[in-house]
Amino acid sequence: MNLEKPKFIESLAIRPSEERDLNAIHCIYEIAVLNGTGTFETETPSLDEMARRRAEVLNRKLPWLVAEAGGQVLGYAYANYFRPRLAYRFCLEDSIYLLPQAQGMGLGKLMLAELISRCEQLGARQMLAVIGDADNQGSIGIHRALGFTPTGVLKSAGWKFGRWLDVVMMQRELGLGGQSSPESSPE
Template sequence: MNIRDATAQDAATLAAIYGHHVLTGVGTFEEVPPDAAEMERRRARVGELGLPYVVAEAAGQVLGLAYAAPFRLRAAYRYSVEDSVYVAPEAVRRGIGRLLLAEVLARCEALGVRQVIAVIGDSGNAGSRGLHAALGFEPAGVAPGMGWKHGRWVDVVFMRKSLNGGDRTPPDGPGLSL
C-alpha cells in the first residue's frame, strides 16, 4: 500500500469513490456527486492552503482518499482543521482508512495544526467513529437530526484530536492562511 499526494490525474477516481458515498451513505450530507472537475477544484484548493490531500494506492489502483481542510473560514479557526476520509467500496475494512488518516494527522502536526475535528454523519456510523477513536480522537458532541438524507434525519457526531499541545498553550506560529 502506497500513501501519496493526490494529483489532478486522480480526479475521476476521487469522484467515483466519493460519489459512491454521496449516493449510498450518510457520511457526507452532499446529495449529488460532484464530477471529476469539481473534485479536482476541491483538491487543488486544499493544496493551495498547504494542507494534505492524500490517496492510498495498491497495484496502481487508488483505493481511498483523505484530506484536511479548514474547519471554518474565520481567522480564529486558523489552527483548526476538519478531516475527511473515504474508502472505495471494494476496499473497506482493510485498514486503508486508518493509514490515510494517520498520514493526514502526521502532516497536520508538522504544519503546526492544533485541533482536528471529525464531523461524522450519523450516530450509527460505527466505522468512522471507531477509526477516529483508534487514532486518539475524543467525543466532542452530537447534534441530533442535523440533516435529512435517504428518507431520514441524520445526526452529526463531532470528535476532536489535539495536536501540538492543543488548547493547553498559546500558538507558536501564524496558523493557516485562510
C-alpha cells in the same frame, strides 16, 4: 504514528494526491454521495468542482492524500479548515473516503494516522471529525482508536435517504494543542 500496512495490501502507498487522481477521487466520492450517509451531499459534485475543492486544500498548504495499491486509488483523505474564517486555520476537519471494497481492512486508520502526522508537522493544533450518521461505527471507531474523543451529537441534523441523520462530533489535539500560541508553530 507508525501503523502496519494490512498484509493483503503489500503494494500500498499513501501519498500526496496528484491531478491524475481526480477521476478516481470523483468516482469514490460519487459512490459515497449516492449510497452512503458519511456525506450529507445528495448530488454528486462535478469533476471540476472536485478539482476546485482539492485546489482549495492544496492552496492552503494542507494535505490531500490518496491510498494506492497495484496502480488503483482505493481511497483519499484530506484536511481543511473547520470553517473558512482565518481564525480556524489551526483547527482542521478531516475527511476520509474509501472504495466499498477497501473498507473494513484498516486502510482508513492508516490514512487518518498519516493525515494527523502531516497536519501536526504543519503546526495545526486541533483536528475535528464531523461524522455524518451516528450509525457510522467504522468511522467513529477509527477516530477513537487514534485518540479522538466525542464532543457532541447534532441530533437530526441531516435528511438523506428518507430519514433523519445525526452528526457525531469528535476532536483530537495535535502537537501542543491549546497549550501555547500558534506563533511557535510554522504556518
